[in-house]
Amino acid sequence: MDLSLFEKRSDYEWEIPRAGAMRVPAVIYASEALVRDMDHKVYEQAVNVAALPGIVKASYAMPDAHWGYGFPIGGVAAFDPEEGGVVSAGGVGFDISCGVRCLHTGLHRDDIMKVQQPLAHELSRSIPAGIGSTGEIRLGEKEMDAMLAGGAAWAVQRGWGESADLERIEENGQMKHAKPGNVSAQAKKRQRDEMGTLGSGNHYLEIQEVSEVFDAQIAAAYGLAQGDIVLMIHCGSRGLGHQIGTEYLKRMAVTAAQHGIHLPDRELACAPIQSEVGQEYLGAMRAAINCALANRQILTHLVREVFRRMLPHARLPLLYDVSHNTCKVEEHRVDGGTRKLYVHRKGATRAFGPGHPDIPAAFRDAGQPVLIGGSMGTGSYVLAGTKASEALAFSSACHGAGRAMSRHQALKTWQGRKVVDDLAARGILIKSPSMRGVAEEAPEAYKDVSAVVDAAHAAGLARKVARVEPLVCIKG
Amino acid sequence: MTQVKARWEHYEHGADIGVRGLGASKGEAFEQAALALTAAIADPAAVRPLERIELGCEAPDDELLLAEWLNALVYEMATRRMLFSRFAVRLEGTRLTGAAWGETVDVARHDPAVEVKGATYTTLRVAPQGEGWLAQTVVDV
Numbered sequence: 272m273d274l275s276l277f278e279k280r281s282d283y284e285w286e287i288p289r290a291g292a293m294r295v296p297a298v299i300y301a302s303e304a305l306v307r308d309m310d311h312k313v314y315e316q317a318v319n320v321a322a323l324p325g326i327v328k329a330s331y332a333m334p335d336a337h338w339g340y341g342f343p344i345g346g347v348a349a350f351d352p353e354e355g356g357v358v359s360a361g362g363v364g365f366d367i368s369c370g371v372r373c374l375h376t377g378l379h380r381d382d383i384m385k386v387q388q389p390l391a392h393e394l395s396r397s398i399p400a401g402i403g404s405t406g407e408i409r410l411g412e413k414e415m416d417a418m419l420a421g422g423a424a425w426a427v428q429r430g431w432g433e434s435a436d437l438e439r440i441e442e443n444g445q446m447k448h449a450k451p452g453n454v455s456a457q458a459k460k461r462q463r464d465e466m467g468t469l470g471s472g473n474h475y476l477e478i479q480e481v482s483e484v485f486d487a488q489i490a491a492a493y494g495l496a497q498g499d500i501v502l503m504i505h506c507g508s509r510g511l512g513h514q515i516g517t518e519y520l521k522r523m524a525v526t527a528a529q530h531g532i533h534l535p536d537r538e539l540a541c542a543p544i545q546s547e548v549g550q551e552y553l554g555a556m557r558a559a560i561n562c563a564l565a566n567r568q569i570l571t572h573l574v575r576e577v578f579r580r581m582l583p584h585a586r587l588p589l590l591y592d593v594s595h596n597t598c599k600v601e602e603h604r605v606d607g608g609t610r611k612l613y614v615h616r617k618g619a620t621r622a623f624g625p626g627h628p629d630i631p632a633a634f635r636d637a638g639q640p641v642l643i644g645g646s647m648g649t650g651s652y653v654l655a656g657t658k659a660s661e662a663l664a665f666s667s668a669c670h671g672a673g674r675a676m677s678r679h680q681a682l683k684t685w686q687g688r689k690v691v692d693d694l695a696a697r698g699i700l701i702k703s704p705s706m707r708g709v710a711e712e713a714p715e716a717y718k719d720v721s722a723v724v725d726a727a728h729a730a731g732l733a734r735k736v737a738r739v740e741p742l743v744c745i746k747g
Numbered sequence: 748m749t750q751v752k753a754r755w756e757h758y759e760h761g762a763d764i765g766v767r768g769l770g771a772s773k774g775e776a777f778e779q780a781a782l783a784l785t786a787a788i789a790d791p792a793a794v795r796p797l798e799r800i801e802l803g804c805e806a807p808d809d810e811l812l813l814a815e816w817l818n819a820l821v822y823e824m825a826t827r828r829m830l831f832s833r834f835a836v837r838l839e840g841t842r843l844t845g846a847a848w849g850e851t852v853d854v855a856r857h858d859p860a861v862e863v864k865g866a867t868y869t870t871l872r873v874a875p876q877g878e879g880w881l882a883q884t885v886v887d888v
Contacts, residue, residue, distance in 0.1 A: 310761060337762060338761040338762070339762075340763075340867035340868065340869040341869075344761075361868075401854065401859065401862075402854070402859035402861075403851075403852035403859065405828075460826055461822065461825050461826055463826075471862040471888075472861045472862065510825050510826075513821075513825075513864040513865050513887075514822065514865075516865055517821075517865040517866070524811065537811075537868040537871065538867060538868040538869045538871070674761055674762045677759040677760065677761065677764070678763075678764055678860075678861070679757050679759060679764065680759070682860075704854050705861075706858060707789075707858050710860075
């Protein structure tokens with residue numbers, strides 16, 4: 272992007288001053304190099320979001336921001352219902368509550384490398400991944416509604432996990448005020464066979480080694496040390512979330528004019544929080560958050576079963592579970608007062624700072640763990656929320672690397688088999704049902720996750736705690 | 748007047764994929780956009796048109812109708828675990844009646860790369876182009 276479009280506030284903060292229809296400024300947190308590389312669409316979309324009714328303070332973009340639909344991916348925006356604030360289906364995304372969870376294993380590299388091949392094989396056999404795959408669990412109508420209301424807490428009640436897991440999940444594993452009745456029969460049908468499935472695209476399950484610790488004190492609070500093996504799962508609310516996103520995007524686009532909302536682009540489809548459509552969407556979206564939490568919980572159970580068979584001495588407690596496509600009601604400090612705001616994070620992670628009451632007691636003093644998934648074969652990061660993040664972007668940080676190259680271009684550039692072989696030569700085992708999928712997800716098709724994380728750290732959005740490197744990757 | 752040759756293509760969108768159909772009529776452009784949707788997942792030539800399903804959808808204008816059509820196909824692919832390679836579209840005002848021919852996903856033969864979550868409204872456009880019609884949007888994968 273052209274840097275002359277911005278007013279530089281610091282080396283990592285770039286402001287688009289309020290102009291035209293904008294109600295607030297737009298702010299991008301990134302290094303100069305990352306801003307230069309960003310698509311101009313990020314600028315347009317951040318500006319468009321700044322023009323939506325009821326937006327508070329600013330429209331924000333994280334260091335990994337890229338062209339999304341309506342909102343930029345890596346976008347954060349908070350709305351006040353008392354000021355006509357809106358909720359946007361595009362501002363949450365189709366994959367509602369897509370997120371990352373990280374499990375400890377208590378193991379070290381040698382333990383994994385002794386069984387790397389058979390362990391990868393067993394995980395790929397046990398975790399349904401890719402198109403056409405189905406889970407073992409079939410939910411009837413009543414159980415579907417119980418899952419949509421109960422989230423990970425429902426899954427634990429049904430035996431998929433331990434009650435200790437729940438306090439390590441945002442919302443204690445259960446998003447309140449979910450309305451299963453607002454979820455269409457089509458969305459429920461789409462989910463019928465998909466509980467406990469990983470999905471495809473950039474979703475994955477990885478066994479990783481902590482390769483570097485940046486903040487020993489916070490790492491210790493999180494239970495992480497150099498050489499530890501952890502396991503990360505990246506996936507979301509599967510077909511149910513996708514269908515809810517699809518249906519409400521249309522409803523919001525069709526009803527916007529009735530609500531007196533002028534959309535510069537239909538993809539910004541939204542509805543007043545206090546409208547019927549807005550309230551119905553919020554109930555359905557919260558049910559989809561529970562679906563994602565339940566799904567990651569079931570996947571965790573499947574992983575634990577594999578480890579119980581292959582590495583029976585290992586225990587896999589949950590470090591933390593974050594969602595990066597959500598709209599949540601949160602209290603934030605604005606202009607010296609506290610306001611209840613509807614915070615959209617589209618490809619952005621909540622990052623509460625030290626002392627926040629919603630952080631588990633075990634590491635409340637350290638700040639919320641912020642889990643950043645890298646691309647296949649590259650590193651991922653554990654960060655911690657900072658006190659400063661509250662004032663910067665409603666306690667939010669980045670969520671991943673972001674693509675540098677389209678799928679189309681990646682497919683023309685790499686062959687899946689060669690990507691797998693190259694990574695194997697580096698000791699990283701990839702299991703995927705689709706070699707075309709592997710080519711599209713080639714590590715070089717993504718931006719450098721380290722540059723994104725360094726920018727988030729330098730901007731003060733979150734603090735670097737540890738870097739992890741993959742040893743096994745089960746790809747959707 | 749030369750007849751517009753029906754065809755599809757993909758176009759670039761950062762993280763996702765743009766699907767574009769071109770045809771002599773609006774309906775044909777919708778059919779080609781559907782082929783582009785399949786091609787985002789797998790090679791349409793590998794998908795045998797063995798089973799026919801019928802679809803219908805409605806929207807207040809052409810552009811929302813294209814998104815509805817593609818989303819109806821996404822839904823059928825997801826719930827039937829099928830891929831489609833042949834399409835027929837009939838448009839009457841704000842209503843679309845269509846059919847799709849395909850088969851159950853065979854992971855080994857189709858090598859499906861990615862699941863489409865839904866059709867977005869990003870770069871959504873249905874418009875006359877030259878002697879024919881263009882129908883396009885970005886699909887979220």
